[in-house]
Amino acid sequence: MIEQNKYLDLLYKQHGSKENIISEIINLKAIQNLPKGTEHFVSDLHGEFNAFQHLLRNGSGNVKEKINEVFNNELTHDEKQTLASLIYYPEQKLKHIEKQINTDWYRQTIDQLVRLIKFSASKYTRSKLRKSLPKRFSYIIEELLYQVKSNADKEEYYNQIISDVLTLKQGNALIIDLCYTIQRLVVDHLHVVGDIYDRGPEPDKIIDALINYHSVDIQWGNHDIIWIGAAAGSPLCMMNIIRISARYNNLDIIEDTYGINLRPLLTYAEKYYLDNPMFRPKTTPETTSSNEEILETTKMHQAAAILQFKLEEQLVSRRQEFNMDHRKLLTTVDYTDLSIHLKGKKYALTNTCFMTVDPNNPAKLTVEEEEIIERLMQNFIHSEKLKRHTDFLVKKGNMYLVYNDNLLIHGCVPLNQDGSLKAFHINGHSYKGKYLLDFFETSLRRAYANPHSHNDIDTDLLWYLWSGENSSLFGKKEMTTFERYFIEDKETHVEEKNAYYKLRERQETIAFILSEFGLHKEDSHLINGHTPVKEIKGETPIKAGGKMLVIDGGFSKPYQKTTGIAGYTLLYNSYGMQLVAHKPFSSIEDVILQNDDIASIKRIVDRPVERKYVRDTTIGASLQEQINDLNKLLNYLTY
Template identity: 50%
Template structure:
């Protein structure tokens, strides 16, 4: 019999005919369950409260379930209160208990309502799957309540006695919290984050804590901002300076200082001394957090911002000079400054500088760090390398993330596939190779991993770190998607024509079905049934732009989770929802605050649009997981035959 060696290994797990037959029956039953609900989010950019709320209400899905389940039983106000309790059980309980006179009766009604909701959201799963998700303290009780209905004649007293006892022994609050969290978890079977958790907003570290808590049901496709932090965590000075610069640019130091304990005091001291007579007007934070920083704080942040930017330009210049294959000589600008005329030459044209104070730049060797700059950046680097929480989060990004993902006939990547002006795949020089399409993504995925985990070969590790920076800002990077990053020009030149960053040709072909089909084939997917899902470029819905491209082949789901982009999008984010009936897009209104959501019971208004309705309901046997389970069943049947034929002996003990 073929595969006999594999079957012998399999027999160690299933050592008898009865265990094999039980597992075959179990797997075949699972294959005939409805497909789980997938949620796709992108470009979270540190907006923790909005992200957390969308997870808690399952992008508005739980609100609709409450409306359906209790239609005619609860009024609108009661439904809102129940929904808020479901989203924020601990906080809402404290408020409700102050206003309810007959608390025991309220507890009983509420527990029954939550159990009904839990029955609905758990109905797609096996008992075994639900059991693994149950909170330990109430696992047995919840399992009993989920599978026994109070209306059933023989179990009426049994069901009600469980509820009454929970209330009597003062465990109702704990039970409500436990079952609410269980409902939130079961409402989303798989969560896809299509890039850019970091930067802009204040609490990327909190988002990652929540994702790690769901790690068995989460995947991530790295965005350019994620790669930047991954490079910084590996020790890349170019990535570290960019991370710090962006945090200072938005006066947003929470993730760095509170989240990861990065000490910026040496940079602050250096900036105060070096730029004490410099107003640093071009480096005033873009969007300071309201009422959080005083004027003196912002002055200091501006000086730190300029200090780290100059260090960044020097370090990047060193990489560009040492890596001619990156083709980034046009980014070497410190040596193009004319200090007599206070001008700079960019692309063979002269421009007036709006800032002429460069106290640390050596005119004869402009890309050399001063001793003080080198000491400071190395101290900051030690903080990045020594932050246990940062390293834990980055390891999670590696273990659950990738450059792209194929999942249930969907192709997920953050930004673009580099293309030519004619619409073919652009060949990218990477070392001694010319790569394009899937091979380019695969190679970059390998190099990204090497930069973090290869500690044996220093040259390879340093090359990998440079690749991380390359992915952040190079014109051939599939994560960046523009011809250049004009950071220097935006700070030092008022002429906005120098600020222009031209998008990759990919973006003008996003409505071309033929080219989208070519991309899907390149990654091994059937264009007839597959979609591409992207983020990276905010959809300007307020100006009539649609997230649906190429007649539904491509879905761009960056709707402005980050507050920095909401003025452009007119929205506060999208969630793509793919369940057993079809694909829907939820567009969210801005989330004002957690406090208002709890006290005033205001829900994010989420508008659901059906993008694709299935001809027939999808089951697990239609999914990638189903293919794996079918293969498992195939080998279990071979093992069963081997036992019956005596080719492998059963363990009869």
Template identity: 50%
Template structure:
């Protein structure tokens, strides 16, 4: 039992004002004592299971399936519970039902001959699974997770044992009555959703929800209604936050990526962004331009676009890219301290010779058709381009759905998080070559480490929320774009973003983006320890957890680094990355017995998962096993509860010494 420090009258007197407030919630000795007993009991429950995911990049079907199957945990529990008592096909059907209850029920009702018998068997099976996943929680916590309309019935079923002959008839009557009153479908759906919810206690998203995949808006809808989660912002998330705040460079970059990966539906259908002005402009300006370097990167086997649409996307892609280069030059000129003059490249094009000239060297260009660029003033927007920028700006800043999702990102997100001895951030911690924290100057003041990430987070919020008369607002609006592609940005940390070079220059040497020192030095234990010390991460087993850089598992690269002190969990959720990773994402699972890394193979489709029972094939490796099972008392939440217990014990002493009077109920 936890031994708390001795409570003296002096301590009570010092805390008397706070204890007076606490007494309103616990007005008697009995109430305070009961709460202490409750909290002490909670401390000795197993810790809840945490799931870590990174770099979802709009792949909503795979993401939702991983949530539904709890990264394979539900299948493992079904195997443990039913072992050899069910055939493999029956266990597979039960798992699919838990993942997609409404859809699977519809299929079953079309084929099942004795539906009443199926209901009886299935309800009993689901109750057993639900009893298993709820066993590590208090009744109070489970009760709060229950759907209101079935709360009482589910509580009765969860806390009664069918092994007790006196209770079997009671349970049978409950189940038969559910069926007789035609509530079986709704009850099954409620049980399945409860199983999903209780299997994942906490969800951590380590950035990059947006871009590349088709449904970032669907992922955000899922998260905004999820029971317990946090987000560490990635560079792609920050890009969208900048666009929603009204930064035109962020808008242009975001649109360019949408064209590059052929994901227009997320913008048009998901967020109501009007792309017609850009499409009309692109068709006219690039009518005779093949735009061969700008065709979208899409899965040809599953391509739903016509050739005409693909050509239009390529034209829009080129049009917004040129607009982007012009807009970025305005910010670069305003902020020489960003040291990004090398990203102003349009004036290096020799339009007569159709080559790119830099430092006296000519580079062959893949494409030298720039009808909207004036060689005498290459960074000036044409009137038509300016009109498009204005319309797009209005569309992004007025999108109600986008505002809703940004509110969710700000409410549940930040640049980093420290949770249960783990330091979570998306990409990088800027370092010097010698492994020390790199000082980054922002508005004349230098920041590093934790202070840097705090300052960056504050500027992002200023850009989005501050009134226009806030003196930092203009800088914050520009800085949010810098965070997307600036060399000292902790969300990026590379020498450059070589967008222009990849599109227009043949020489692949110019395409290289040199990563900051963090990406090399994070393999060292001493560097990881130094960073964790900077953020006050404590514990015998502490870790840094990152995403951002895809782990090339197909080439033998390992996600576990620095002798287990750092884990990189970007395994390629994005289909665009899967050829180089060889897999389709990771889930890091932290339960009461330690860490497991779940490696996923590509997800086929939700339809096949429902109709054919196809699950994501996943392999699990043990990363770190705890010497003893972790309890709630070993977590951050446990430490909070211990403080609450200490305060309640002070309140008891205050009551018993007469310093505070018990209140009548």
């Protein structure tokens, strides 16, 4: 009771008077009765910044939908497309059409944009709308928003505002701010369901965009984990990053973007490694690397791979509880004839690069290698920009999220073949289901808080999350990186998926998992990323009778040949959920010059019987707690 009274005293000081408390209760109750805002779900961005920022700008087609609703038969199809591309890229579009612009165009376009803002802001309080407006024109935009067409007394007033804007040559600036306000309003909250990093060239720009986004959360993906792991002091995660960056010809991310000097590794690689076709980086038509640079990357790729395999064997040896002795493949190799026995069968090894491997002690690092790893590790830990980005990932991220009665997980909830929860046994404890994911998250946060520690259990678990059998982010029995490099027989490349990926087709399985996380409502869903949906082969992203949604964004270009599309995103507004299928993003120039777009087909996932309001959401529950506390405070003051 004493503690409660202290809390109420503090609450009273915050609000200042009984009248203010009553006003706040009325305000919070009013907010609860607004329609819920639009949530935007994206996943598996993989460094493809241009495609990602386009989806942010068009709200996965939500901007175009607003245009259609507001202007219906008032504008032609082409006029709607032109208006949409202006909203997406206002600066570039204005420059492209500058010769077509006149006073009438300015007046008409400003009026259209103001009407769109009014429509898009209908779910928001005036206070929230005001906070969304750009500072330089906030007063002018507010006046335009709240004009009443029937009020003849003020008609000249509004006309004069527009005239002055144009006379002062501020028409373009106002239009730009109006366009960005529409982008801001069409999506209330963004969910990133994992894998911002790796493969694509600009994950850093994605992180910067998310840092500046108005409302966002992140569910970590397996590729995010190794970057967090490197910043947390894991040499093994660090070598994974370098290897993958070399494989996709993206070492510039490490060196130029994050300022991490890879010269020690290059000097070492030049000393021991030669050209090797298996380790040449993947290139695209846009690749500008010279032959000399390709050769340097090829050598560094080999060096990083062998160092990774050595560090993996060391970790597996000291962590017997991980049950991964079968992954000590350097030790399994027969170095006399360059072969290996796997699962009872002998395979020849090709494209090998074992120059620094001691056959008598394959996992042993040379003194030179230990020094290189230590120097690189210190560079990763002390990269200011990398730390700023991983700080943001850790602050905004989680292993999973329960939000608005949906469960968001990048990978899986590990299951046994019979559908029961698969347990991970470690340090005398057993973890499964929700508690397994909680255990992983707690361990990650401890490791990240102590970046100068390594070889400890928390840091080693970061790597386990990347490739361990019971990892909710990996979701497979083993990672066959070694086999893909050195064995031609593709049967050894297969990575057996956890039973989850087969059983998630069943409604009863998803209902069981949702209940494990406290979700029992009919309209709850499990939302996944991680695995591309092969629509070209007839696979559907809507599974388990609509209870499971897979939204791998398909941003990674190498996957688009096998999926047939560029993946999916998800929109969830007060009327229900829509799954949006996308065609591959071409270029900003195509959007501006040809009014091209990326969103294609929308599929309605479900339509609730009743429209959802803020009171029905996670935020609504938080507001109700505030209302309850304020009512207690009123009673406290009265009695």
